[in-house]
Amino acid sequence: MTTTTMDIAHDNDHHDDHGPQKGWRRWVYSNNHKDIGSMYLIFSLVMLILGGASAMAIRAELMYPGLQLLEPDLYNNIVTNHALVMVFGAVMPAAAGLANWMIPLMIGAPDMALPRMNNLSFWLLPAAAIMLVLSFIVPFFPGGGSQINTGWTLYPPLSLQVGMAMDFLIFTVHLLGVSSVLASINIIVTIFNMRAPSMTLWNMPIFVWTWLVTAFLLILILPVLAGGVTMLLFDRHLGTSFFDAAGGGDPVLFQHLFWFFGHPEVYVLLLPSIGVLSHIIPAFSYKPLFGRKSMIGAMILLASIGMVVWAHHQYTIGMSSAAVSYFMIGTILISIPVGLMKFNFIATMWRASMTFEAPMLFAISIVAMFVFGGLTGVMLAIVPADLQYQDTMFVVAHFHYVLMPGAVMALFAGVLYWLPKWTGNMYNEKLANWFFWTSLIGFNGTFFVQHFLGLAGMPRRIVDYPVQFTEFNFISSVAALIYGLSHILFLYLVIQTIRGKGTTKAKSRSWKGAKGLEWEVASPAPFHTWDSAPTVDAEGEIKQK
Amino acid sequence: MKKLATLLGLLLSFSSHAEYGLNFPDPVTDIGQEIYDVHMFTMWIATVALIIVFAIMLFALIKFRKSKGYKADQNFHKTWFGNWAWVLVPVMVLGVDFWIAGRAQSTLDKFWDAPKQNCAHENADAKHCFDMNIKVIGHQWWWEYEFPEHGVDFNGKFYPIKVESRPLEEEDASEGNYLRDVDNVLVIPVDTVIRYLNTSVDVLHAWWLPEFGFKRDAIPGYILETWATVRKEGIFRGQCAELCGTWHAKMPIVVKAVSKDEFKQWIESEKAKLLAELKDANSNKDWSKDELMVKGKKVYDTMCAGCHNVNGQGLGVAFPALKGSPIALGSANQHIDIVLNGKKTMPGWKHLSDVDLSAVITYERNAWGNNASVVKPADIKSAR
Incomplete structure (x- = not known):
């Protein structure tokens, strides 16, 4: 307990037998939370490129009316894959990567509680990714059946018509589900059992809190999705009729099962990013987070309400007026916890002493764009108006405005914020600024105009559209190209920082205003940290002797 | 951020008519008008809220920066405001929420439940009854309409009038009504309360005419009801709004609203056609x-x-x-x-x-x- 942090860092530099295994064994057999965290992040980056390429294909096809590049089924196949790759391949693994890296560092634990399971939950992902890619390409082989043209919602009866590619997809979902549930169990066990003894739940870092809530959400919702797709599998091959009206089944049942998973899933994507912002904004405001406890309360409230409002995705299925009223009011109430979180971020910036490094630039723009996306969310919650918005480009614009800033950009911000800790090098600030501005302009150019398209009557998930929608689609496609290309800057930035050429060395506390235990260990963080638990004070900082 | 605000302002100022269609098309049904009003109501509240938030953020960004020498107030979160914001903010948000929800609920009450009785029925509630039904049947990838009350008796059996509405095989993507034309349009009378009964024979579809103001799914095994009274003659175009497979993008809906007299004439000519077909089939x-x-x-x-x-x-x-x-x-x-x-x-x-x-x-x-x-x-x- 009396060992100071510098000693720990110092200590490790001299014990090579504590270091990683050599060669490929280091990664395949890894039990180390930092290595597994890095693998999660690299996997996520690969998937992001794949998902981004599919987004580019979609926007290229939609640039002009008429069928230019893609056959309708291929288009629908790409739309399906874009969503699944981004949600399950890019955002969730990236958040899990941050969790792996940062949670033990932040709570003063030497590693995750269940390191071997940690290895398993990562290595299930490449297997799932291979299955997912197979589901995409198998229809192009002789006897491969038809392509998946259902969108990521996999609604029957359409999903019952699809060929064997759908079975690949169902097993992909199973694998991803197992991986996420295992990772969630690991995170919960770690947080409850491995915190430094002096760290209470109240003074635990907010990022750790968000992941605690997220992990519980995942364990509650993923089995429902797994059950739903398994019923689909039974309908397809074993002659059951869960979702088949001709056999006495109910096609709408699947929608309820899917969205019981699908809506909380949105908060699974958002919450870790809220956690990231809760660290970045105070660090560059040089003052503590405003409303720490209300932040924790808000995220628990958000997760709880979020579990019981799923049917707002299905206002057009003909529910009773009592049911739609309930789902409408429940959904509008989501604005309370979300509003409180955003308010706390803005209040943290109030009477602060802000500096504008790239993570902070991202954080500020995320708060602004998320408020906008949240307000269109309130509009969508209104049942009468949603009868127009439902399944239009307005919905596409809305959820990209919450998920892109709320999840993806916040993860970029988190990566930039903690890269110095991981690599020991400061990233190139000028390049990061370029990345920020190009992606900001590209993103808004792509999605802002889609609100107009939706209101004027363009449905989503269509491969071809009437000529009246040409202008805005063209703008959207051009901006999407800028947005897509901007990520090359990010890729370059990350590689440059890892290699450490042309960058400056990072201090152990890489940002002057940064608080938290992760900044007490050396940069780059040694292979083993917190061999003995630190003692923290009420603010969650190391207790100065 | 400011760009978003100005563009949203643009959206509002162009709200009714604009070259590119920035907002809902002008509604032609009573329900559509109600929905349009709720939409504008919420959008105005959202816009004002957005402007307030952006203004506060902008002020903070200009004023509270280190480069201006502003010293951070380390105890701001411990002031009375910091202690009570967790109550104040939710109460304010809740107030706005209830304002919006109340308005939406009152609109919902007006139209959500479709009338159950035909106005011709002697016990029908005159304020909440329908004049006729139209069955809307989704197919991969075309629409079928059926008039359960309009048809012919033949050999002691009733045959309703059916309209099969398939997309035209046009290929010119520069043409005005590309993807928006069908071979047989659905003809309906104006100023008539019509109940639409949506269903499907294969996968999920959704019947959507933006001018009518709503969409409703067509689900196999279900019959979903909606109702609307069109107040304006004209041709209205929409399309399927629920992903239904390969040609989902090519499933247009065209409705021609005509005067009651014209509708009667159309029904008579359809009846004659149907009768001729039936005779032919049974000869x-x-x-x-x-x-x-x-x-x-x-x-x-x-x-x-x-x-x-x-x-x-x-x-x-x-x-x-x-x-x-x-x-x-x-x-x-x-x-x-x-x-x-x-x-x-x-x-x-x-x-x-x-x-x-x-x-x-x-x-x-x-x-x-x-x-x-x-x-x-x-x-x-x-x-x-």
């Missing part, structure tokens, strides 16, 4: 194989393809393939028996005419490479 005419095949394909694609697939390859385990099936290639009598009386999940089709049945059976026996005997209307008659 003792000797149908050739080619004629039966053409008619059979039409019946098959409408009635049978939902389960057995357009290409005759069936669907999953429950719906066997007809292509190469021993029944379709075997004895005609067994084939007729199954189609007439059904088997397990397959319903019987006795209600179809002899001509339709002989046509569809002939088609099943000779399409997709099948090659078996032709079945004539007389064979059906004797099998009944």
